[in-house]
Amino acid sequence: MGEQLWQTRWNTVLDNVQVVNDPADEQRLLAALSTPERATVLGFVNAHALNLVAGDGEFCRTLAAADVLLRDGSGMAILYRRIGLAPGLNMNGTDFIPRLLARYKGRRVAFWGTQEPALSAAAARSEALWGVKPVSLHDGFAEVDTYLALAQALQPELIVLGMGMPKQEAVAARLAASGVPCLIVCGGAILDFLGGKVARAPGWLRRLGGEWVFRLVKEPRRLFMRYVVGNPMFLLRTGMFSPRPAPGGEDKRRGNSQNRRHR
Template identity: 70%
Template sequence: MDSLPWQQRWRALVDKLRVVGDPEDEQRLVESLSKPESPTVLGFVNAHAMNLAAGNAGYYQALAAADVLLRDGSGMAILFRRRGLVPGLNMNGTDFIPKLLEAYRGRRVAFWGTQEPFLANAVRHSEERFGVQVVSSQHGFAELEAYTALAQQLRPELIVLGMGMPKQEKLATRIAASGMPCVVVCGGAIVDFLGGKVSRAPQWMRRLGCEWLFRLMLEPRRLFQRYVVGNPLFLLRTLIWRDAA
């Protein structure tokens, strides 16, 4: 099991992040992800992910194994700037994954995560809006082996995981190990958003980088640990890491 100090884990993740500079760069990324020649895992790194990686070696290893990692959220922008790095565009999955789905129009897609009726709503919405062919939809509470078996049986070209951290990252590494040429997206709450379970924050809150506050107001009990406890912990670690670097 990995025994790296959390500072070294953070450094490795930040070094691996693919910074997207502008909309044209983002479009190039979409195009490259739409033509997978080998298993490709796409992950998103936000403040919560960095906190988990600091304390959970298994999650860190699964996240670090992703082929493409994108910076997600204002917390990560703060971390980048504190280290003298350019953060690039905010590549949150809620905005980016629909663009990727659009690139898979007419192709085989799987949605694994959340629960009914939101899963069915997400499938219907995605088929109507993006024109994808959904060949599999499963709730997010089965054992990992059940999903890997589905992947081998149905061979979707794009797999969207909405199980939350760290389960989706661990599953993504297992699917990638099969060698099947597909893109596996660790999408967090994306299936909930597509299925209408969770609403987006108003545009002004998104522009200010505080969509997390909107989500906290909607689900205070579930997200208290993640945001009220986790955000200050992330900022403290950001300060300590800078001083220790």
């Protein structure tokens, strides 16, 4: 792939990432996401996402089209500092999605992704901890039309997708286009975490930005390409990356969720 193409794709995604500056900014975002007026897609951008974007134009378009994109992980913080921008808070989905679930207490939630028994365990834990009402559970291996039919029939107010990239982003885009008025969250491994299939790293290691090391030790075969190969590739591209000014005057990459549109 030509150098210009992957840089263009990175810029396309970064133009749409919302930096959350502080806890007050996060609370405003939570409030907005808990009262969507139309189908709204929430996605997360980490080093793995940008590695996939570099080689996949369709995924680039789908990811960049999300209504809200948040910076996730220490790799993205390195990238932001490299291009002279403050990275803001680390809005990783594993921590942010539970805060969002708490905002949906008493409301209809669908959990689609992973497989049993982690799926049922994740739904039961979410119901117990945050008072949501699970209305649909389905593994993450069905055709897109299956999820579209479930959404139309059950009308959930929140859909949590735990299918991994790039499938969950493609499913989210189709769900949003179907017009079901709900929040659709691209949650990666969130259902595995909530369901107890995957353990979190100790707090001190998470604070140092090293949760990926813990996950690699736990699942070396599955995560070898993502971390052992992917992380150096991401850092190499970070060193070569040339950002362009974001469109619309003030650079959205500098933050301020008040200026981010919630379509």
